[in-house]
Amino acid sequence: MRSTLAAGLAATRRFVVDRARTIEFMGEEGRVYATPALVRDIEIACREFLLQHLDPDEDSVGTRVEIDHLAPTLMDMEVEIAFRVAEVKGRLVVFEVSARDGVESIARARHVRFVSDVAKTKERLAAKRAKAAGAAL
Numbered sequence: 001m002r003s004t005l006a007a008g009l010a011a012t013r014r015f016v017v018d019r020a021r022t023i024e025f026m027g028e029e030g031r032v033y034a035t036p037a038l039v040r041d042i043e044i045a046c047r048e049f050l051l052q053h054l055d056p057d058e059d060s061v062g063t064r065v066e067i068d069h070l071a072p073t074l075m076d077m078e079v080e081i082a083f084r085v086a087e088v089k090g091r092l093v094v095f096e097v098s099a100r101d102g103v104e105s106i107a108r109a110r111h112v113r114f115v116s117d118v119a120k121t122k123e124r125l126a127a128k129r130a131k132a133a134g135a136a137l
Contacts (some may be wrong), residue, residue: 001115005053005093010084013045017101022075032072033079038099038107039065045081046095046111057118060093064112073101083111091115 015021021037023030043062050060073079083097091114099107 001058001091002053002055005050005085005088007085007087009049010082011045011049012080012082013041013048015041015079015081017073017075017077017079019075031075033074033077033101033106035067035069038069038079039067039109041079042067042081042083042097042099042107042109042111043113046083046093046097046113049083050093050113050115054115058115059118059121060113060115061121062111063092063114065109066111067107067109069107071101071104071106073106077101077103079106086110 017033017037019031021033021041023032023034026032042065047060047062054060079099079101081097081099083095086094086096088094093113093115095111095113097107097109097111098105099109
């Protein structure tokens, strides 16, 4: 992790709520931004921001998301996700997040990411794969 990563840094990211980001169970008239898609967009925004402050052999994984999805956003509307690094505790990075569409605030969240060494992560995953191959439920 580079020394450029510090509490207080902030950025924004914009997404368009396309069809893939909407719920479908309420019919065409009820297509709005799905909460799981909003969470994914928050994770993507924070991860891409972090990559600018990580070494080439590092990446990050999400470990926690606390979200209040406050209002619906219609399909084809643009959403702005604003986030700020609230704290850096070793390899844990905590973000405070807000999101809005062109009409209103739609979400507030707290997102935690863990900065990991890519090679070590791959080793741990290979070890788990080997264990899983021999395990029965």
